[in-house]
Amino acid sequence: MTSGIGARGETNTEERVGLTHEDLHAGEHGTRARCLPEPWMCDVFHIDGSLRDIRVLDTTRAVWIAVLERLRAVADETEVEHPYPQLDPVRPAxxxxxxxxxxxxxxxxxxxVFRARFGSVWLFSLPCDEEEIEFSVWPDDILDGVGVAAVLRFLVEVATAxxxxxxxxxxxxxxxxxxxTLISHDPVTGITSHI
Known part of the structure; x- marks a missing residue:
């Protein structure tokens, strides 16, 4: 299934966000996971104790820098932690x-460590190499359709940058x-796809 997302991350799902998904998924310990507005959201953000990763493949240092600078400009809040005393402790280049x-x-x-907050959702990265961008988010933090929209906006911003x-x-x-692949965004076509 696909849905269009504009350049600023708005979704065309006003009608769909109001839907209630009644099928509760049983967790591995018999507990019930909270349900998001649509069935696919429950599948993508099922709470199973592991992170969800946002990735961009075949990158370079320049691509990493472009993504981080874009996120610093558009996120509601960002944080950087680093061990380098010669660099600005709060806002290093x-x-x-x-x-x-x-x-x-x-x-x-x-x-x-770089962290960006979109709405109430924090996404973070601890760079391991320059060839693959990776950010992570806890599915526990995605409580509703608004949280899903924040992750989708983040995905679009990373793809665009x-x-x-x-x-x-x-x-x-x-x-x-x-x-x-649970969700993807192609900046060439502007299409966001999900399972």
Whole structure:
């Protein structure tokens, strides 16, 4: 199923957000997971103790920097934590962060954390390499259709800034092509698809 999302992340789902999905999913311990407005949302954000990852493949340092700068500009709030005393502790330049992390032999083995809040949902990244962008979100934080819309907006912003397809998958260390893509946004077509 697909739905169109505009350049600013608005969805065309005013009617659909008001729907109630009555099928409650039993958790692995017999507990009932809260249900989101549509069945696919429950499947994507089922609370199972693992993160959901937002990924962009085949990236470079320049793409990472473009994405982080875009998120810093459009998110409701951002935070950066890093171990580099020579850099601004609150708002370091992303090019400087990448130099300290990837180019400085003393920086190897450490990284930095970037967090962005869209609405009430926090998404975060601990960069591991320059070739694959990865952000994570806890499905426990997605409480309703508004939370889903925040994740979709984030996905669109990442895809737009990187000019590459952004994928939301289950939690994994590295992307596996055989892994199910739960949601994706293609910045070329402007189409967001979900399972």
């Amino acid at each position: 992303f090019a400087d962060l990448f130099r300290a992390w990837a180019d400085d032999p003393e920086g190897r083995g450490t990284s930095f 990187s000019q590459r397809r952004a994928l939301l998958t289950g939690e994994t260390v590295r992307y596996d092509p055989e892994m199910l």
